[in-house]
Amino acid sequence: MSEQAETLSPQNEEAAVPVDAAQFKQVLEAALLTTQEPLSLAELKKLSDTPLDNKFVEELLEQLVQDYADSGVELGRVANGWRFRARPEMQVWLDRLNPQKPPRYSRAVMETLAIIAYRQPVTRGDIEEIRGVVVSSQILKTLEARGWIDVVGTRDVPGKPSLFATTKQMLDDLNLRSLQELPSLEEMSGLLEQDEQAAS
Amino acid sequence: MSEQAETLSPQNEEAAVPVDAAQFKQVLEAALLTTQEPLSLAELKKLSDTPLDNKFVEELLEQLVQDYADSGVELGRVANGWRFRARPEMQVWLDRLNPQKPPRYSRAVMETLAIIAYRQPVTRGDIEEIRGVVVSSQILKTLEARGWIDVVGTRDVPGKPSLFATTKQMLDDLNLRSLQELPSLEEMSGLLEQDEQAAS
């Protein structure tokens, strides 16, 4: 990739066979590209028959760093030696090759969100009454951290419980313009009535 | 690594955001260098937001082949797609870093593989008939574990014996694109040629 290598010669003058710098650079490159773990200078020197000077190897490594300056990967020095890695900005693209399934919210989180969406503003007590179970603060924190619910006030009863409502961001994230675009409750009660009929 | 990329533009002219060829080449390079398995054209195209023409991607791949012409690794096409490998002439040096070599396969394993490769799909009985000896299950297991053969069906005779065929991975591991690239059988009538020579 670079012609500079030819002009270098190993420090060790008494070496019987002078090391062909260009060729040795290829070997270094192949070794570094086929190994995920960093390779120390000592290990890289094992790739040559001739004993090599650290400086000679380091200069070739610096040349490789330059050779890859415009590429999608970069050669760098870490604690244990030298290694190639994909440039961090490539990750967002490379992730497309192995798309992971997105995680899902638990039923408790989804029901809490539904209650807040349809019955807002509601207190934790309201949610608990509707769900029939205790609502952990973790659930509310999850939804608040996501920016989907916030506290819009407190109810004027003993304990002054916080009133939760959904945010505009929740609408944006669900691709809704307003809460009215949520499936209407009438539709659902229709389903419920169907169930009742089926049950009777 | 190469400046040519800038002058290319994707075939798809109506694309809202024109693909920056130089940047996309970096993404291709990073993807191919970080993945041991070959990447198909379809997979590589997933790396772009814009729908891309095969030819556009192939031209960038050819540029990458050129970019690495003088390096210790090479980009090439095999059965499952494109992938980088260290040049085979580097192996003698790279073995110094990793002294344990994978075991060489026995003649029995290689003959079984050859029969499956050239006569596929074949049953174990077919293989035994050609080799004139019992084929141990260990041999087939060895080849299956390597991912070189698999069962592609059963023959419709009593006992429903499994039909074996070679996989694309076998071709990949031998750096081949298709079964046609296997050494041709015509060259392998050693006995006959010898006889003809002896007879004349």
Added chain:
Amino acid sequence: MTETAQPANPVAHIHGEPLLEMPQDLYIPPDALEVVLETFQGPLDLLLYLIRKHNLDVLDIPMAQLTQQYMSYIDMMQRHRLELAAEYLLMAAVLIEIKSRMLLPRPPKANEEEGGEDPRAELMRRLLEYEQMKLAAQKLNELPQAGRDFELVQVLIERTVVERLPNVAVEDLRQAWLAILARAKQNAHHKVRREELSVRERMTHILRTLRHGEFEAFENLFDANGGIPQLVVSFIAILELAKETLVEITQSETLGNIYVRASRNLVAAE
């Protein structure tokens, strides 16, 4: 594994000495014979070796000679009590059978189908096919193999762990709500009221507007551009908020301006 048995190659090495031919009378260490046996992949392989070694014509095999050669190997193996695969003995029987059939005069036209065929044809076909596959195996083995003859490139990719957030679709909300309704129905004492969602949304909107804690003109809480249904919804929302004591509504004089503000404690919570 051991090298293939080539005609020029010794059958085995004993104490470093190449053993080109099986000595007839000398004592052969069983180890050496085992090597011989292991060298061959089976009876076909052994036959091929004999054919090549004695320069026989595979298209016109002298059966007497080949059978004799083969039998002497088998005898030797058996004399040394080496475990001989059944295939070797079966092949011996096949060879003898072919040999005897060749000695018999061919029945004239008695058996049109088989009668004309050379008894060696099947053996010949099998030998040629096996040899082809044997050579193919050698060629395959000569092809560079990943991991053995070349390394695959794999550069590290450091994946910074980006926290992936669950996707929620409207349908998920619907399902969640349906689940609540279904449960509520089971516990009959819970009454889940059906209510206009737009009123609820408007209530939240008004509460947000009043967050500053100051009085807001009543008319400012209405969006004149929203149409009459919107005005009605806003009005009901304010009444609902007042009912739930979430807002205070004041009017200093009859027909004067009406002002609304969030309940004191509601603002304090901010």
